[in-house]
Amino acid sequence: MNETKLHDLIEKMTLEEKAAQMSQVVSSFIHKGSSDEKITGPFAGMEVANEDMTGSGSVLGATGADNLRTIQKAYLERSRLGIPLLFMADVIHGYKTVFPVPLALGCTWDPKAVEESAAIAAKESAAAGLHVTFSPMVDLVRDPRWGRVMESTGEDPYLNGVLARALVRGYQGDDLKNDQSKLAACVKHFAAYGAPEGGRDYNTVDMSRRQLMEYYLPAYEAALDEGAELVMTAFNTVEGIPATSNKWLMRDLLRKEMGFDGVLISDWGAVQEAIPHGVAADNRDAALKAVTAGLDIEMMTPCYVQHLKTLVEENVISEALLDEAVLRILKLKNKLGLFENPYRGADTELEETVMLSETHRKAARETAAKSCVLLKNEGVLPLRKSQNVALIGPFAESTDLMGPWSIFGEEKDVVSVRTGMTEKLDTEPAVEKGCDIEAVLPEQLEAAVEAAKQAEVVVLALGEHSEMSGEAGSRTNIKLPDAQLQLVAEVKKLGKPLVTVLFNGRPLDLHGVVDESNAVLEAWYPGTEAGHAVADLLFGDTNPSGKLTMSFPHNVGQVPVYYNSFNTGRPKDQIDPEDRFASKYLDAPNGPLFPFGFGLSYTTFTYSSLALSSEVMEENGTIRVSVNVQNTGAVAGEETVQMYVRDLVGEVVRPVKELKGFSKIHLEPGETKQVVFEVDEESLKYHHSDLTYTCDAGEFIVSVGPDSRNTEEGRFSYSPAGRSGQE
Template sequence: MEESKLRELLQTMSLNEKIGQLVQLASDFYSDTNGAITGPMAEMGVTDELVTNSGSVLGATGTRNVKKIIDSQLKNNRLHIPLLVMADVIHGYKTIFPIPLAIGCTWNPGLAEKTAEIAAHEAAVSGIHVVFAPMVDLVRDPRWGRVMESTGEDPYLNSVFAAAFVHGFQGDNLKDDLNRTAACVKHFAGYGAVEGGREYNTVDLSELRMRQEYLPAYQAAVDAGCKVVMTSFNTVDGIPSSANQWLLRKVLREEWNFDGTVISDWGAVRELIPHGVAENEKEAARKALIAGVDIEMMTLCYPNTLCQLIESGEIKESTLDQAVWNVLKLKNDLGLFENPYRGADEAQEQKFVYCHAHREWARRAAEESCVLLKNNGILPINSSKKLALIGPFADHGDLLGAWSWQGDPKRTETLTEVFSAEGINVLTAKGCEIAESKSKLLREAIQKAEESELILLALGESSEMSGEAASRTKITLPECQLELLRLLKPLNKPIVIILFNGRPLELSEVIDDADAVLEAWYPGSEGARAIVRLLTGKVNPSGKLTMSFPQSVGQIPVYYNANNTGRPESENKDEKKYVSKYIDCANDARFPFGFGLSYTSFEINNLRMSKKSITVNEEIRVSIDVKNTGDAAGAEVVQLYIRDIAGDVVRPLKELKSFRKIYLQPGEQQTVAFQITERMLRYWHPDLRFKSDTGTFNLMIGQDSAHTLNDSFYFRATGGMDA
């Protein structure tokens, strides 16, 4: 629809029709027959008129069902305004990919983009227009269950993946490409910094830290063209995001020039009341709309009070009109006025959803996302040996993760099934439930282990133990699984542990007792097949951590890019006490950012720089030689870090600035080159200018954040460079 026609439509809408466009209701509110509301939904105050006028629906899926809802809406809506269909498609629709934290561990943005493209395709042909992804929150506290939805602890890497996911979902021509969906980046902003890792909790960050660490990935998603932004549940500088004018008006709209649609998270507008910034629904609606929330998800503050607020002059109708325009524009950008069904197509749904080609991509993503944490040479396994496959995940399809609402664990192959399909005989025993010990299961597991030559131990968290509302204070494996390991260890059989989980775990009781540990995360629909291929050496592990694993929960948050202190332990080796350290634990992570082993070995050497000093418009070419010194082909992620030695504010000990993932045959050597530019040296200053300044910088290149080759260079700014 032409913009002029869209403006005319807005002008013909009644006040109630406008307000209705700002309301999002769950699909349960739409009856199978005529849209009538009954039972508990009626008690919430939802009327037939509100359903008829509502602008978007949450969680409707399946072509036939979606078309039925849309048909009813078009029939009953006076102006025949099409309905937006939105859903949680976090890391796949029916074909489930590894959780986003695992996808981050691929260090492969192109692969991440492909997973989003496939997820969009399956969602689009099933009737969905907007997906609530990607989540780009920076995460440093693994107690928070939603770290599984992020790609990790680094602002730069998160930004790269944010852009890749957005482009994967939306493509280059969203209006005409009916196999794509609009992306909704979330949760804006700072949700990953909730205090104590406790879900929905307070966030208290300085503006400087917000801009330096937590906002870049959101901005990258906006720059990539995402159509929708979702507000977070938390406060920002004492004000909940859904009422935060600085966040939604100044930063998002004015500074970043976002012209899309802002939606609250589920119930977040009404939650301004328990937050304590609104006395009632009327004040909540006023603050949210003025702040810039265009769509209220699943509470009724807008329809219950906006009419009164506008008639009383407390809110200008022009403010309402702008919000409605943002919604109508999104519908127009999706081509819904011409084709309200968009990509919904039953034949295409049957053909492509969970198809073989999509599952093959899921397998590849799982293979690249698994991280080998330890290996004393026992992997890859010799499948001719007598193997015992033990643990609650040995024959379990719970490999999809908490957000895989359309995934089917019953259709997900288990490790036992894949071993059998590959013709590899394994003795399988559960050993224990995921969180419950049973003596009968323990006895059976010990018997099978005694008969074997090698034990494969499949342990982890159930999908409900991570994700939203799944914060944990104790991030070890459940006690019954640790007990199982303790009972198997005295058998003196080699033990390979495969971990299924949605967060970094505290593995102090696991690592030393295992001969090898493979971090598999929740690997998705083809996770079991990928793991068997990794264990048997058909695929060489190449995953690298994007979130540090702590040695103890007491270290949290522990992350590689921390600031230095005035008494750093590393620079005061002779001082035994009065330095920044624990007296009962080392400062370092158990497994640092960027870490991951391979079945081969890589040697990185011959770091060289084209020059040692640059000015604003110059670049340094940095080269390093990488050689596969082992016997297997494999992939290595070469990581470049920079440290600003002295800034106007304290700068991190190191910051990831670039990386390359390369594939090498045995004995093959490749030169990897990077360009260092002035833009890579910028940071937020006390006056909130984003600029570079003169000084010495350390350069570090290596296989992970803790092991690097180092050099330095000097940069001379001409009065500082603003972004």
């Protein structure tokens, strides 16, 4: 259908029909016989149930090819103009085949693997009849108290942007209309949702506009540049105004400056939440502010349905506001080919074939192994398949390994650690729970200690229940629960080699674990193939290659702690250690326990011969940065080589390091490869105090290494013609 016909369709629509297109509800409001509805937000206090929402233009949470075909058919039969429904859902890190949580996907540093995970999620979801996924979440995160860090790819704007592009490509492909194995991607949460005060979900966000531009917007911009079709608003405030009601944020920044002309949808209930925020008096006021700000679709509150019609009739707003929103919604439906085929993708036979297929499981297993990060290894790993192993802990046999936002995955399909290890070992491991996640019984602990006494090596499977992180999963204590720390302490007393595998959705305070363990593997929530992936790593069939994309603090008192921080006027490392008056803690280091980019391997890599092609970068020029990386160990491995840049003197304060490139390489034992990066003017640009995005003349440090802490450095100057200093 061409755009002229879409305009003609809008001309025929009543105000009620337009408001309905701009409203989204769960499927039970559309069709009473619908099933498999996944509820991902609160109903309490909402007035949707009191409204006639049967004409709503989109549905969230429903799934299943037969179910969605039934809902669509019934909807079209009563639709006066034959406009099809859009089906949307939270497909965050897999549909039936669940991949690692996004924070873990980030730790792969592998855009191709991340893109493939999204493509597989799209293929399974589309076969089930879905059209849109509320992913990727590209919020930059620095505070592990916030449970939703698991849904981000980490603390760095550059890497988040690279992976945002990969996810959008995987979901959408090149042709949404003709490739029915794809979904439209919805970037979220606009904007700065990842910076709530105190790490408390839905809490106030307050930052400078320059901070927003410099660190929080780049990943959104990358996703939109890749063609993401939708954007979701955030729950938080931006400059004192809730994002969903924020005209500057939506119309000026997102629409005008960033050039986004796709569909803008609220998060669950966010329009009505303008009332408790204190910027709207009632539902009418909330609807007025949201539509004026440019919000196209209201999710799960009735403000638009109740009040848009009367706001137009009373000349408070122009009908053109509704028309522009409805046009964007119809354009999306048209891009998906729904006017020609309202049952797009929904295929029961294909559904049975693609869900949890062998190919999809294999990809999930490989990606999960790439996402795990080896934090410590005192020679105890890899395990030998002939060893007598005790597997102990609340996650030894658990299938709660998919993590939050795996709403369509099923625990019955998850491979446990016990299953994965048993397939590797010559003799089945002794398995004891040792404790529950947050409680311990004496008999549990006693049985675990007895099993450990008989073993050559002990593997502890510890972590967070999936409900302990994710949305509304904020915590002030980010240690493992005391019950698990007690288990670690008791097993440690035996003096046996101790390997700890962690399943969690955030960086943890690992005191009580890391010093007591001979090896620590951060497995995050690995997904459907968790047990296989972890066993592949523990026994050396796969060499760990994951690298952290979020720093691990020494303790929660350091939070937020992140690698690309400012130096301050009294930097600790440039002042006498005995001098009290430096920027430091009296009781803890400044830096994290494990820094951004960190991750060990079963082999070792040596960096040497860092070289710059020139000591001066001229205007529009580039500098080649090369380094030799050698595998100095006995087994093949993958290394993620990271390049950072520092602007020594800026017009505003600049970070001590900023990631500007990375390269993942495979090296056989003894093999050396030269890795080459290019630094150009774009690598040096930043937002100045007047928000212009440009670079300064001056001195720069470029550093290359295996993580953000351990790097080799070189220097160059940038000298554009006719300029000097910070102009």
